[in-house]
Amino acid sequence: MSIIELGEIRDEPQSLPPARPPRAAGRPLRSVAVLLLALVTLAGATPVVRRAVTSVPTAPGASAYLTEDGIVVVDASTPTGDRYLSVYDQPGPTGGDVVRRRWRAPLDRSGDFVTVWFQRGMVLAVGVNVASGVLETTAFDAEMGQRRWRHPGIAQRATDGGMLLANDTEDGLGTVSRVEPDTGRLLWSVPVPFGGTGFHRQDGQVDQVVFVQPTGEVQVYDADTGDLLHSVDTLPGDRSAFQRVQVVDDLVLLVPPGSTELVAFRLPAMQRAWTSPASLVAWAVPCADLLCTVQQTGGIQTIDPATGAVRWSDPGPDTLVDVRRDRLLVAASEQRYAVRDARTGRGRAELGRWQLVDQVRREDELLGVRPTPDGRLVVAELDLTAGRTRILDVLPGVVGGCQAASPVLLCRRLDGSTALWRLPR
Incomplete structure (x- = not known):
């Protein structure tokens, strides 16, 4: 930028024009050069934002699972050759080229794994037994990788640090069992009907297990001891029919066969709480201070959990995807998402198309x-x-x-x- 020198201002005779200062030869070029030098200096002083990215070693077909305590990689199933489950440490804040492997353990050559997580100093991996088609949980030591045990069923965290295994099979020979987490020793087991099991959780841990038998008898078991706590007959007379059951907070929800109503019992004593009009209920979830029920066709209906009164209802086609406090995330066609108010059902925002x-x-x-x-x-x-x-x-x-x-x-x-x-x- 050129600097124009004004000189000193004085009172001069009108007949004499003020003397014009001489032009500063080369000043514009020097100013531009100084400006460019300043820009270059600032650019060199500004740190370049670099994305912290770290590669995870995965062979073709392998599955990677992110957990709070590390990354687990399960090799693809293969009829020949070795197969492993590998655990890697998560990188620090600045990342790194490759993660550090903590350990790896051998696996059966065949069988698909569906999920892996850390719990109680163990890595728990759920996979399909190729011979029986039953889901099994395999426990590995989280620090050293030794395999501790393998049992049919999907692990559920129980109170007092215990562990339940829910083995729900279509042939009606399923069980819910409690095992000693460190050794896998079986403590107790109860036979369960297919599709008729619910879990009551306290602080994220199962403390009661609810079964609905084909005869209509709803049974509540203590998740610690396996003792039967309560039993209620929900089908009058000598009947036998399939009923779906779900536990939401302290409510046991049933959809009677051929009914357009939702029946609620309240734990722990299984007292009948209310009956609410609700057809084709697929599942339910707490939303704000209400109960959101989702229909099999995608509609949403909210119910007062204290009385069973319907607060608002929308037949669809939007379906409920997630609940965060008093906001519902709903999905329409083509993976387009929107936000609704849980208490009124009114639309709040359109979020667009996402996965x-x-x-x-x-x-x-x-x-x-x-x-x-x-x-x-x-x-x-x-x-x-x-x-x-x-x-x-x-x-x-x-x-x-x-x-x-x-x-x-x-x-x-x-x-x-x-x-x-x-x-x-």
Whole structure:
């Protein structure tokens, strides 16, 4: 920038014009040079924002699972050759080129695994037994990798640090069992009907197990001792029929056969609480201070959990996807999401088209991803309270299959490899 020198202002005779100062030869060029030098200096002083990304070793066909305590990789099923389950430490805040492997343990060559997580100093892996087709839980020591035990069923965390295994089979020979977590020793077992089991949780741990028998008898068992606590007959006369059961907070919900009503009993004494008009109920979940029921056809209906009175109802086609405090995330066709008020059902915001990311922790904010035509993946936070989305990053060369444990995101790349990204918050 050129500097124009005005000189000193004086009172001069009108007949004599003020003397014009001489032009500063070369000053504009020197000023531009100084400006360019300043810009270059500032650019060099400004740190370059580098995405913290870490590769996770995954062979073709392998499955990676993000947990709070590490990353677990399960090799693909193969008729020949070795197969392993490997555990890797999560990288630090600055990332790194490759994660450090903690240990790996041999697996059966065949069989699909559906989920893996850490619990009570163990890695619990749920997979399909190839011979029987039954889901099994295998426990490994979280520090050293030795296999501790394997039992039919899916592990459920019980009170007092115990563990339940729910083995729900279509042939009607299922069981719910309690095992000693460290050794897998069987403590007790109860036969259960297919599709007729519910769990009451206290602080996220199962303390009561509810069964509905084909005869209509609803039984409540203590999850610690296996003792029968209460029993109620819900079908009059000598009848036998399939009934679905679900436990939501202290309510046991039943849909009687051929009925358009939802019947609620209240734990622990199984006292009949109310009957509410509700047809084709698929499942129910607490929403704000109400009970949201979702129909098999996708509609939503909210009920007062104290009285069974219907607060509002929408026959669809939107279906409930998630609940955060007093906001509902609903999905329409083509993966388009919207936000509704839980107490009134009124629409609050349109969030657009996204694919939801699997969350390791329930309390983390919802994330959505969306591919771009040039092979990148847009990652956004879906804020239901504010009713808006916030773009966190646009990742190159990522195909999807993402899992999140804030602020870490695990995704599959276009070349088949897997990597971790640390998202800005």
